[in-house]
């Protein structure tokens with residue numbers, strides 16, 4: 077992977093990090109999985125359908141022999157990124173998530189892990205997500221809308237409006253790079269982010285999380 081074109085406050089953007097044939101292989105294998113409507117984590121820690129917050133279809137690549145190649149690729153990426161940028165205590169991958177957004181589908185503002193005050197009460201066997209990665213599997217021209225956006229200031233509360241234009245958006249050039257097939261986006265899992273509604277076409281992404289024991293890195 078080459079140096080990021082932009083490293084604004086720890087969100088790293090790597091255009092072309094994942095070669096097109098590998099993206100296509102992930103899509104081919106992902107399309108064999110059974111997709112289901114994604115849920116969100118409720119305040120009590122369960123999972124519930126909240127279509128006003130998240131409307132997308134997902135499947136997990138479970139750790140089975142036929143997916144070992146994907147775990148090897150993902151683990152190598154997580155380790156390299158972590159060693160170079162964050163040095164979090166990471167010892168496992170969560171099963172990578174194949175994510176598909178058709179027209180009108182989206183995922184509103186959220187963070188990928190609970191605040192430490194909640195996490196520290198979770199079972200120690202549970203992974204705390206530390207690094208989140210989104211790999212773009214579709215080409216920019218295959219869909220309209222469906223922009224990935226991030227707020228790189230984790231001290232702010234969750235924005236109330238999932239559909240309002242973001243003042244945190246990057247300029248048009250970086251935003252376009254973020255949409256290219258093979259672009260890899262990586263950030264600490266505590267950053268709030270969203271995917272705006274797809275207006276037409278289909279956006280596919282692979283989401284990878286590197287995790288480890290609960291840690292207080294909210295002030296990171």
Ligand SMILES: O=C(O)CCC(=O)C(=O)O
Nearest residue numbers: 175183210224271281283
């Ligand atoms: O679709 C993406 O690129 C990101 C999805 C996401 O934020 C998530 O599944 O937590």
